[in-house]
Amino acid sequence: MTVRDSEMPAIRAERLVKIYGEGNTEVVAMQDASMHVNRGEVVALLGPSGSGKSTFLTAVGLINPPTSGQIFIGSTLVLDGERPHADLRSMRRQHIGFIFQKSNLIPFLSAVENVQIAMELNGQTSIAARRRALELMDYLGVAERADNLPSMLSGGQQQRVAVARALANKPSVILADEPTAALDSRRSRQVMELLATVAHEQGAGVIVVTHDHRALDVFDALYEMEDGRMRRKKSVIHSVIS
Amino acid sequence: MNLATKDIRRNLGRFALTCLGISMLLMVVMGMGGIYRGIVEDATLLIDRIGADLWIVQRDTRGPFAEVSRVPRNLVHRALAVPGVSSAREFLYHTIQRERNGKPLRIAVLGLSWPADKGEWLPLTAGRPLGQAHFEMIADTSLGLALDEQLTLGEDTYRVVGQTESMISSSGDGIGFFTVADARVIQFDQTGEAVRLERAAREARGRQFDVARAQPQLLENAVRPAAELPQIAGPQISAVMLHVLPGRDRGQVAEIVSAWGDVSVYTKDAQRELLLQGSVEKVRRQIGLFRILLVIIAAIIMALILYTMTLDKIHSIALLKLIGAPNKVILALIMQQALVLGTIGFGIAYLLGQRVFPLFPRRVILDGSDLLQLAGIVLLISLGSSLLGLWRAMRVSPNEALS
Structure with missing residues (x-):
C-alpha cells in the first residue's frame, strides 16, 4: 500500500505547553509547540538535550498530557490540555506505535511474542496475531530469531523487533525516540530508511527524535526544539547543508 | 497469550524455589491443623470406640480421662440393678512409665472387664483378643512391642497377644489393654x-x-x-460403663444413677465434651492460635513475594501500559501468578505432608474438611496478598518504560 497524501493528517499538535511545578519551582518545559504530520510523512525532531523533545514526544504519545494545547489524532481531538476527550490507553493501542532508544522489549516474551502481544491487546486472535507478527519480522529481516528471547538478540535485531511491534497494529502515528542511538552508522541508516519506507508504504505519520544528522535526507520535514520552543526548518536539503 | 505463564516459564527456577518455600510454610500450617485434629481424635478415641452409653464416675469428678476417679468395684452390681441397664462393666485406666532397654516406656493401662469384655471391639491389626484372665495384653503398635513379646511389669510378665494401631491416650501414650485385675495389680504394684x-x-x-x-x-x-x-x-476402679437396653431412655437411667450420693453420671457425649473442655482445651487453643499466627505469617510472606515479583516486572508492566494494555491484562498477570503460586504451594505441601507427617511422634490427621478450609484460606491469601503488587502495578506510569 502506498499512501502519500498531505490532505490526510496523521497527528496534529496545536500550541502545546507543558509546565512542571508551580510558583518558584515552576519550569516551562515546552511552550507553544505545534506540529502537523500527514500520513506517509516522516518528520525529524532535532534539538539539544533538555530542549523539550522528549516532553513533546510523551505529550503527543498521550503518555504525559500537556498543561495546555490540543492534540488531534487524525481529525479527532484527543487531548485538550490535560483533559482527555478519548480513552488515552485505547488511543495509544490503536493509533500509535512506539520505538525507543533502547528496544524496550518484554524480557519474558520471545521476539515474535513481543510483536504478537501488541495485536492481541488490540483484540486480534492469537493465531492471526502470530501470523502477522512473523510476516512483519520477515519483512524486517528478523524472522529467523522469532523464538529467541530478547536477551539472545543483538541490539540491531532487538530494535527491528521493536519496529515490528510498533507497526503491528498498522498505527497512523509512529513515535520514535532516538531509535538509532545504540546502533552503528550503517545500522542507523538502515533503521531510518526502514522507518521512511514503512511510513510511505503503510501511510503512517512518523515523528523521529534524533541527534543523528547523518541520515537527515530520509526525512520529509525537520523540526527543531530549543528551550521548549519549536520551529519548523524550511527544508530538509537546506538543513542538511547548513 | 497468557503473560503469567510466560513469565513463570522464563523464571522457572526461581519460581519453583519460591513455590517450594511457600509449600514448606503451608505444610507447617497444614501440620498444625493436623496435630490439632490428631489431639482431638486421640483424646476422644477411647470414648468413641468403647461406645458406652453412660459413664459412672467418682462424685463431682469429670471422669477417668480428665482426672483421677475412684469408685468401688461393687458399683457394677448396683448399676446392673437399675431398670433399663443391659450391661455394666468395670473400667480401669491409668498411665505408667517404666524403663525398657534403657529407654522410658509410657503405657496408658486400660483394664477390660474380663470375662465380659475381652477386647473384641478393638480394631486389631494382628493377633487376637485376650484369651485368659491374667498375664496377657493387647498393645498398640506405638508402644513398640511385637506380637508374642513379653513385658515384665512389677512382679508379673505379660505376653502381647494382639496389636492395635492408633489407639492412643489423650496425652499421646500408646494404650496397653489388660484385664481389670491385671491392670489393678500393675497400678498397685509393690515390691x-x-x-x-x-x-x-x-x-x-x-x-x-x-x-x-x-x-x-x-x-x-x-x-x-x-x-x-x-x-x-x-481396690477400686476408675469408672463403670453402662449400656442401656435398646428403646430405653438413657436420660431416665442417668437420672436414677445421679441420685446416688457417691457417684456422678455422664452420657458419652457429655464425657467427650468434658474431656475436650478439660485437658485438651488448652492444647487445642494453643495450637489453634499458633495456626492463626502461621496463616497470618504465610499471608505476609506471600504478599511480600508477590510484591517483589511485581517489582521485578515493573518495567514490563509500564511498557504494557504504554502500548495500551488495559488494566485487566495487568491484573490478570499478577493474580494468575498469585493463584498458581498458592495452588502449587498447597499441592506440594499436601504431598510432602503425606510423607513427613507419619514420622511425627504424635498423630497428624489431615481431615478432608480441614484441607478444603485451608485450600480456601490459601486462595484468599493468594488473592489478598496480590493486592500489594496490584497496588504498585496500578500506580506505575507508562512514562517509566521510557526511563
Whole structure:
C-alpha cells in the first residue's frame, strides 16, 4: 500500500505547553509547540538535550498530557490540555506505535511474542496475531530469531523487533525516540530508511527524535526544539547543508 | 497469550524455589491443623470406640480421662440393678512409665472387664483378643512391642497377644489393654519389701489399740494379705460403663444413677465434651492460635513475594501500559501468578505432608474438611496478598518504560 497524501493528517499538535511545578519551582518545559504530520510523512525532531523533545514526544504519545494545547489524532481531538476527550490507553493501542532508544522489549516474551502481544491487546486472535507478527519480522529481516528471547538478540535485531511491534497494529502515528542511538552508522541508516519506507508504504505519520544528522535526507520535514520552543526548518536539503 | 505463564516459564527456577518455600510454610500450617485434629481424635478415641452409653464416675469428678476417679468395684452390681441397664462393666485406666532397654516406656493401662469384655471391639491389626484372665495384653503398635513379646511389669510378665494401631491416650501414650485385675495389680504394684513394711506398720498401729492389748491374737490378722482383711477397703476402679437396653431412655437411667450420693453420671457425649473442655482445651487453643499466627505469617510472606515479583516486572508492566494494555491484562498477570503460586504451594505441601507427617511422634490427621478450609484460606491469601503488587502495578506510569 502506498499512501502519500498531505490532505490526510496523521497527528496534529496545536500550541502545546507543558509546565512542571508551580510558583518558584515552576519550569516551562515546552511552550507553544505545534506540529502537523500527514500520513506517509516522516518528520525529524532535532534539538539539544533538555530542549523539550522528549516532553513533546510523551505529550503527543498521550503518555504525559500537556498543561495546555490540543492534540488531534487524525481529525479527532484527543487531548485538550490535560483533559482527555478519548480513552488515552485505547488511543495509544490503536493509533500509535512506539520505538525507543533502547528496544524496550518484554524480557519474558520471545521476539515474535513481543510483536504478537501488541495485536492481541488490540483484540486480534492469537493465531492471526502470530501470523502477522512473523510476516512483519520477515519483512524486517528478523524472522529467523522469532523464538529467541530478547536477551539472545543483538541490539540491531532487538530494535527491528521493536519496529515490528510498533507497526503491528498498522498505527497512523509512529513515535520514535532516538531509535538509532545504540546502533552503528550503517545500522542507523538502515533503521531510518526502514522507518521512511514503512511510513510511505503503510501511510503512517512518523515523528523521529534524533541527534543523528547523518541520515537527515530520509526525512520529509525537520523540526527543531530549543528551550521548549519549536520551529519548523524550511527544508530538509537546506538543513542538511547548513 | 497468557503473560503469567510466560513469565513463570522464563523464571522457572526461581519460581519453583519460591513455590517450594511457600509449600514448606503451608505444610507447617497444614501440620498444625493436623496435630490439632490428631489431639482431638486421640483424646476422644477411647470414648468413641468403647461406645458406652453412660459413664459412672467418682462424685463431682469429670471422669477417668480428665482426672483421677475412684469408685468401688461393687458399683457394677448396683448399676446392673437399675431398670433399663443391659450391661455394666468395670473400667480401669491409668498411665505408667517404666524403663525398657534403657529407654522410658509410657503405657496408658486400660483394664477390660474380663470375662465380659475381652477386647473384641478393638480394631486389631494382628493377633487376637485376650484369651485368659491374667498375664496377657493387647498393645498398640506405638508402644513398640511385637506380637508374642513379653513385658515384665512389677512382679508379673505379660505376653502381647494382639496389636492395635492408633489407639492412643489423650496425652499421646500408646494404650496397653489388660484385664481389670491385671491392670489393678500393675497400678498397685509393690515390691515384697514394701508389702512386709506395710504389714509391720499395720501391726505396730494395732498395738496402740486397747482391743489388741486385750486380745493379742487379733494382731495376727495384721500380717495377713490386705485382700483377706474385711476392715480394709478393696481396690477400686476408675469408672463403670453402662449400656442401656435398646428403646430405653438413657436420660431416665442417668437420672436414677445421679441420685446416688457417691457417684456422678455422664452420657458419652457429655464425657467427650468434658474431656475436650478439660485437658485438651488448652492444647487445642494453643495450637489453634499458633495456626492463626502461621496463616497470618504465610499471608505476609506471600504478599511480600508477590510484591517483589511485581517489582521485578515493573518495567514490563509500564511498557504494557504504554502500548495500551488495559488494566485487566495487568491484573490478570499478577493474580494468575498469585493463584498458581498458592495452588502449587498447597499441592506440594499436601504431598510432602503425606510423607513427613507419619514420622511425627504424635498423630497428624489431615481431615478432608480441614484441607478444603485451608485450600480456601490459601486462595484468599493468594488473592489478598496480590493486592500489594496490584497496588504498585496500578500506580506505575507508562512514562517509566521510557526511563
